[in-house]
Amino acid sequence: MASLPNGGGAAASGSCGARPVDKEVDFANYFCTYAYLYHQKEMLCDRVRMDAYHSAVFRNAPHFQGKVVLDVGTGSGILAIWSAQAGARKVYAVEATNMAEHARELARANGVTDIVEVIQGTVEDVDLPEKVDVIISEWMGYFLLRESMFDSVICARDRWLKPDGVMYPSHARMWLAPIRTGLGDKKREDFDIAMDDWSLFVQDTQTYYGVNMNALTKAYRAEHEKYYLKSSIWNNLHPNQVIGQPAAIKEIDCLTATVDEIREVRAQVTLPIRMEARLSALAGWFDVHFRGSAQNPGVEEVELTTAPDEHGGTHWGQQENHRLMDMEFTYELHELSGRKHPAVKTKMYLE
């Protein structure tokens, strides 16, 4: 009775459905990956991400010069080091995992050890000797909020940010767009194959081992539906897969956002779709902006977007969702002659 590691077939993905995941377990699972240099490197190699944060800091150096900075979840320490290089007087770089030790080594090797103080712990628990002018953090998860660190950033802000302080990034948006994609069909195919395979298994187990497994078919189907069909799929989309107008479904001001605001995302959207295209899924992504605050604006606004990009995008990709939920369609047919048909409203539940 052994679970299949490297090389031995596909393992069921993601989270454990068997027991409620408690805080300790969740911590281990979440932080576990970030303790690996391999993973830090993956993020450091994301040029779009790196360029955006680098520009955000150095093109807005006045926000940093002679100031006190807090880097939430410093990881390798890169943002803290840049903050110091941009002229910060002091940088508190907080990191929960043992990656903190590496951040210290890097600060030392890059000659900013007198400015950058790495503190191992969570921002919820650590104590800083002073309030800060800037909170910088790379906290965004898939589709912005999935497995994100934003609630920790909010906590840090409420604890440590001076009244005229600024957030880096200052704003974030979630986007939704209709897309065409082959992935949904592929997943449906994989699901059908898995269920055919199950049927053969049920037959064989009865034939060779005298045990009827059919009582488990319903649960097996549900498990695989969830895995294949009801989970968002990570993908790197090409812009030409977007078949209509993206819509912003959430806008966040990082200076004022509350934990309640980000707990749930509900939106009513209008997504004009080109009629010759076949709607197969919705895709989600996000962007963030570095603007400073209304009270304390930056010199130059910088954008980091994870929208579909012909050059390959970022490590965040986009999220495809083939379970389109309750959708109400209102469509108008426009003929080439210019004649418009009356608007038609229809409700669909797409799986």
Place this chain on the structure above:
Amino acid sequence: MASLPNGGGAAASGSCGARPVDKEVDFANYFCTYAYLYHQKEMLCDRVRMDAYHSAVFRNAPHFQGKVVLDVGTGSGILAIWSAQAGARKVYAVEATNMAEHARELARANGVTDIVEVIQGTVEDVDLPEKVDVIISEWMGYFLLRESMFDSVICARDRWLKPDGVMYPSHARMWLAPIRTGLGDKKREDFDIAMDDWSLFVQDTQTYYGVNMNALTKAYRAEHEKYYLKSSIWNNLHPNQVIGQPAAIKEIDCLTATVDEIREVRAQVTLPIRMEARLSALAGWFDVHFRGSAQNPGVEEVELTTAPDEHGGTHWGQQENHRLMDMEFTYELHELSGRKHPAVKTKMYLE
């Protein structure tokens, strides 16, 4: 900052090296997989495993007829159902995960619900109303003891087995053999590629982002050495890869084994190797036997072996280890003429 899920490149494998894994986390990680029907099915589709246990039970029916059985870690409940079908009076099927509910459904659907009582919990914690005649369990992990359940089986035995009771399986052995394999070279190649890639990354990060990452090279190398070179590799070997005589390095009597005995495996082995072959690694596997006890023997001895097999073997595969540790070689050259050279002893530390 997001970890890569399905489809997004390779993730660092296995256990979290960053913090000591405590019991709760370990429980979650371990049992998590076994709560999935997908995983249960994988094991139920292992014909070698299924055939062995099926034969072990039905060819030794006298051990089960009218008797009380405990199935440790029942999973889907297959062993419990077979025990009932072989004539058991009562079967306690203990399962820690929510898989227990499925085991109950299966017992019901196969008409043995009056005999098989599924109890959700761990054998360390549950209470049974009586002692048992047979403890049956499929507890073996990779190379027998890796991620195995055997300490739970020992606990169950010490708590519940009658003095003349029997263990199914009754005996277990761990084997080591010299093998030839291309996998080690492949892993070495992958490692070299990863380090080349790292060098480029260090250059680029200095060039484009003004930060020197070289302070992390040593730690990055160590992390990847561990991942590529110092971990056992799961593989399904062909018998012709075995280039010498396998040796049993551990023999366990399941009736008397203690937790201390299985905590560590130390062995001094003699592995005759065919001189024309190139020793590239050692491979480990195990077998178990169903013999009953000396006091209470079975009718027919059954073997379940995970040795390299030309028909594909089991889901356990074998474990290749390329870090051959301290090895002392004594070799004798035998010429075709019959002349033997004096024995030569040499010490090697193979990486």
